[in-house]
Amino acid sequence: MLKRLAPLSALTLLLAAPAYAQASDDEFQQCIATLGDQAREAGLSESAIEKALSDVTRLERVISSDRSQPEFVQTFWQYLDQRVTDRRVERGRELLEEHEDLLWRIHADYGVRPQYLVALWGMETNFGGYFGDVPVIDALATLACDTRRSDFFRTQVVEAVRILDEGHMDREGMVGSWAGAMGHTQFMPSTFTAYAVDYDGSGRIDLWNSLPDAFASSANYLQSLGWVDGQRWGREVILPEGFDYALAAPDERRAVSEWRALGVLQTDGQRVPYSGVEAELMLPSGYQGPAFLVYENFRKIMRWNASTSYALAVGVLADRIAGAGDLAALPAEPPEAMRIDDVKALQEALNALGYDAGPVDGQPGPQTRQAIRGFQQDTGLPADGHPSPRVLEAVRARGDG
Incomplete structure (x- = not known):
C-alpha cells in the first residue's frame, strides 16, 4: 500500500531546487501510467483511476508558476498591508456575524474559536472569492511528473483519486490553485483525506460548496495539531528602552511572567500579565518594527503554513475581526525591501x-x-x-x- 504523506500547506511546499528537467511527452505518458499503478496499489477503483487519469493535460503554466522566483524578499509590512486590509476586516466581521451559529457549533465540537476560522478563510481564498481556476488532477500530475518534488506530488495525485473514488467531488469540480490546493481553505489532497469531515451530513465532503464542511474540516485539522482553546495566538507588545533584542530568538522561549519581569508591556502601557504560558518574542521587521509575544497556537498556524508572516497575519486578522483595532507600531514609512x-x-x-x-x-x-x-x-x-x-x-x- 502507498504510504500517505503528512499533510502540508501548498505554500509550505515552495522549496528551492538546484536543477530540473522537464519530461518529454513520452515520459509524461509513462509517468501517468505509473501514477495509475500507484493508485491501484493503494486499493483505489479502476473507474476512479480511469476518470482521473485517462485524459490528463500537462499544464505549462503550472511549471512556470513552480519555477517563478520573486525579485524581492517581501517585508512584513508589505505582506500585512496586502492581506489585512480594512475591507477584509470589515467583510470578516460581517461573515462572522452571518455564520455565528454554525461557527460556535463547530467551536463546541472542535475547540477552535470562530475568528480564527474566518481569518484563515479570508487569508486563503478571500472568503471564498477565489478558489483558483486550475484543474487539480492536471496540476498535480504535471508536478508529479516533473523532476522537482515528484514524490510528494505523486502521493497527492493518489489522494486526489481517492477523493474521486469516495464520491466527494467529480473531476470537473476539482479546481484549485496551481499547486493543487482546494476549496474554501485550500486543502491539499492529503490534508483532505486525513482531516476533512462531512459536517453538513450530506454523505460526502465538499470543501468547495459547503461552508459547514470547510469550517469543520479546518477546525478538525487545527485540533489535530494540538490547538489550545481559550488561549490566544499571541499579542503585540512594547519593549522597554535598552532591551536585549537577542532575546527575540526561537531558543529564547520563556513564561509570560518572565517577559513581564524584563519590562515587556502591552500596547496599553501595562505590563504583560503574570502567566506561566510560554511565549517567544518575534520582531518581523527588526528592532524598529512591531514586537509580538507568540504562544503555542501561533505554532499551530505555522503548521498550516510555515511562514511567520502568514501566521502573524492570520493572528492579527483574527483579532481585528473579533473587534480589536490596528497594530500600535505602524511605521512612519515602509521599510526597504x-x-x-x-x-x-x-x-x-x-x-x-x-x-x-x-x-x-x-x-x-x-x-x-x-x-x-x-x-x-x-x-x-x-x-x-x-x-x-x-x-x-x-x-x-x-x-x-
Whole structure:
C-alpha cells in the first residue's frame, strides 16, 4: 500500500531546487501510467483511476508558476498591508456575524474559536472569492511528473483519486490553485483525506460548496495539531528602552511572567500579565518594527503554513475581526525591501566571515537570522537577527576591512 504523506500547506511546499528537467511527452505518458499503478496499489477503483487519469493535460503554466522566483524578499509590512486590509476586516466581521451559529457549533465540537476560522478563510481564498481556476488532477500530475518534488506530488495525485473514488467531488469540480490546493481553505489532497469531515451530513465532503464542511474540516485539522482553546495566538507588545533584542530568538522561549519581569508591556502601557504560558518574542521587521509575544497556537498556524508572516497575519486578522483595532507600531514609512540577490550576498559574506548562514539561497531562514544575530552582537549592532540593507552594508564593510 502507498504510504500517505503528512499533510502540508501548498505554500509550505515552495522549496528551492538546484536543477530540473522537464519530461518529454513520452515520459509524461509513462509517468501517468505509473501514477495509475500507484493508485491501484493503494486499493483505489479502476473507474476512479480511469476518470482521473485517462485524459490528463500537462499544464505549462503550472511549471512556470513552480519555477517563478520573486525579485524581492517581501517585508512584513508589505505582506500585512496586502492581506489585512480594512475591507477584509470589515467583510470578516460581517461573515462572522452571518455564520455565528454554525461557527460556535463547530467551536463546541472542535475547540477552535470562530475568528480564527474566518481569518484563515479570508487569508486563503478571500472568503471564498477565489478558489483558483486550475484543474487539480492536471496540476498535480504535471508536478508529479516533473523532476522537482515528484514524490510528494505523486502521493497527492493518489489522494486526489481517492477523493474521486469516495464520491466527494467529480473531476470537473476539482479546481484549485496551481499547486493543487482546494476549496474554501485550500486543502491539499492529503490534508483532505486525513482531516476533512462531512459536517453538513450530506454523505460526502465538499470543501468547495459547503461552508459547514470547510469550517469543520479546518477546525478538525487545527485540533489535530494540538490547538489550545481559550488561549490566544499571541499579542503585540512594547519593549522597554535598552532591551536585549537577542532575546527575540526561537531558543529564547520563556513564561509570560518572565517577559513581564524584563519590562515587556502591552500596547496599553501595562505590563504583560503574570502567566506561566510560554511565549517567544518575534520582531518581523527588526528592532524598529512591531514586537509580538507568540504562544503555542501561533505554532499551530505555522503548521498550516510555515511562514511567520502568514501566521502573524492570520493572528492579527483574527483579532481585528473579533473587534480589536490596528497594530500600535505602524511605521512612519515602509521599510526597504531586500532583493533576493542581496540576501544571497549577505549569506555569502556571513559565511566568509565564519558566521554559518547556511545555504546561499536568498531565503532568510532561522540559520541565516542566527548568523546575522551573531554578527550584530560581535559588532555592537542591535542584535535582532533581521536582514536589512544596513546589515548587508556592515557585513560587507567587515569583510573588506
